[in-house]
Amino acid sequence: MVGPVSLDPLINTGGNGDNFANELIYQPLVRPDPFGSDALVPGIADRWTISPNGLEYSFHIRDNARWANGEPVTADDVKFSLDRFGNPKLNQFLPSMAIGYKATQVIDSHNVVVHLTQPVSAMLYNIGFWVGFIYPKKPVEQQGKAFFNKPIGSGPFMVENWTPGSSITFVRNPYYWETGKPYLDEVKYLYATDDNSRMLALRSGQVQAVDGVPFEQVDTFRSNPKVYLQFTKTPYFEDVSLNHRKPYFTDLNVRQALQYAIDKESINKEIFAGTGTIPNSCLPQLKYDGTNQQVQPYAYDLAKAKQLMSKSSYPSGFETTLQYPAGFAYYSKLALVLQSEWDQIGVNVRLIEEDQGTMTNKFWAEDYEMIFPFAQYTSDEAVPDEYGYLMFDPHGTDGFETHWHDPAIWTMFQQFAKGSEATRQQLWPQIQKAMLIASPTINIMDLPFIQAYANNVRNPWVNVLGASRLEHTWLA
């Protein structure tokens, strides 16, 4: 992946390349479980309470939370950071996460109250990753942008040396609050965008860990006795968006026929080295998802697909296009497989390989028929709220640029977005099921993040967002 251009968490040009570096340096108030579940655990805040109306979140900052220079983390720092989070001019990459954010009130040096304009059930998740990282107010104000060249955080590591575009060396933060951790004295991140050279670096022993193991190389690593693989469940999926401005995609029979015509089992085996999961949702794997018993995935059923097509307004099929990102071997294969499978039900697909820049633009302009809009994309949080707003909000991104709208699902989702935990647990599988039946987009496969490690690397836990803080990791 591409390395960061700034270690300001709100400048996220490199995506996970930035996130994974910032994850070592900073912490949010609450954070995803470092062992990979979709629960939240205490971060800088060791306890918190939520007012009954859901509009006030009171956080207590743990007494031993310190910056890497030894100064204590204060309520002023938290307010300063969250106000940046709430400012769409600074929080340009994911301003939607600050939905409902009003202000942060400092109670005393260790207590703050976050005020909301509306109940936001996902609030803790929305601040529980890089957009919600906390940084020290005074040095940021004094040094401005320069602070982020060698920032100070309260995470397990701090920056020792940074060669932009190439590598970052981190050393242990001696003031980290978890006693005795991290175990590693030094960590070096090498940013290697080329899949082959990244994998060679591990195989040659130059590095001990790599992420983004390409699906084509999974079997090679499985049979290599010097390394082991780790598959992290994350909200990562391969999803085809359908443009509902095209008349054929407004026909439910057509959309369901497209679903039934895909042999996902064999795609998983042939293209994803068996690492994927057959999806029972149009969205990636998220918290509150119903089980396969509650929400059944589409089976591969060509007869049924043909029958649905004959029932549709397009019994003799139609011609369409599928755009997919250039530069990834597996997208080309996947596109070819889909083309031949849909061909069997009379849907004649022309494939268009395009670079990401062109595709993003066409996606936004809704200038496509079928598209994999972003290479390897994920939900930024483990709960369905981010994607829910993107897909269902009629005033938002036009059904995430599909032009699909379903008022009934939107109503349910609004209940979900402000509901109690019990309401959310009960409502989400219903939304998930209604959406899967409607199939406004086609989720081809849920996929893990794949890391590979040298055998002497122990406990390289990765959280549900694919990031690791390496605080439990050690070398045997």
Place this chain on the structure above:
Amino acid sequence: MAWYFLRRLLAAVPVLIGLSIVAFLLIHFVPGDPVAQMLGGKTTPAHVEMVRHQLGLDAPLWRQYLRFIWGVVHLNLGYSITLNLPVMHVLRNRGTATFWLLLYGVGVAVVISVPLAAWSAIKPDGWVDQGVRFLTTTAFAMPSFWLALVLALIFGLQLHWLPVTGYTPTFPGLFVSLTLPAITLGMSLVAVVIRTLRSTMIEVLSSEYIAAARARGLTERRILLRYGLRNSLGAMVTVIAADIGYLIGGTAVVETVFQIPGLGSLLVQSALQRDYTLVTALAFIAGVAVVVISLVTDFIYALLDPRVKLG
């Protein structure tokens, strides 16, 4: 002589203006939008519009071009939105790696080419010549991303001599981390340099003053090195100078494969992210480098060989 220099300099001006227009327009004609790319696609169009306005990207194209030219004249190449830094700063930071890579790559090409070319020229179409021709043609046919991986497999994975990725900005680590990239880059030049040097040497070795040297009883070794090689080096310099643009293009691949934080990999990355300012500046700088190097070569030639300016 001064008139010749002046004429060459003046002739470079329209080239540079043309270059600036092409560099500027090319990336703007590519579909895509830097802000949409940068923000990653999960924001609203209204938000993108706001950021675009903040960055001055909503101005008409001609005004943006004039702003670019105005900047060039003042040695200010604008501000990179994806790197969040002034372009001049980026060039200083990342130019070093590319400079060393090019220098090292040319060095590798020369060290490999000169002895092989001389050896081939001694007996044209002999078995040495045929062998060298076979090897260089093979090397020339190898795409550099492939050669890079083969070298990494051999020297990194099998022998553990050299790192397969990464860059150390200080000596002597710089030398170590740039060795495989420089060999990859240099190999793309080797075939061309050997072919040119060989044919020039054959020509030189068959000229009358060589025959005269032989008649004076000088050793073959002395004739080859002192007279043959020396008189052929000019052609080699020309070939390398002419191929510098090709080499700069090659850094894009080599730097990406070996993860060298130089200008080549930056150009690829900034083009993919549609960082207009940065792409325009990098393409322009690469073009200027080629123009300047060919001017300097012309001047050196004119100084060495007065016949040149007549042409």
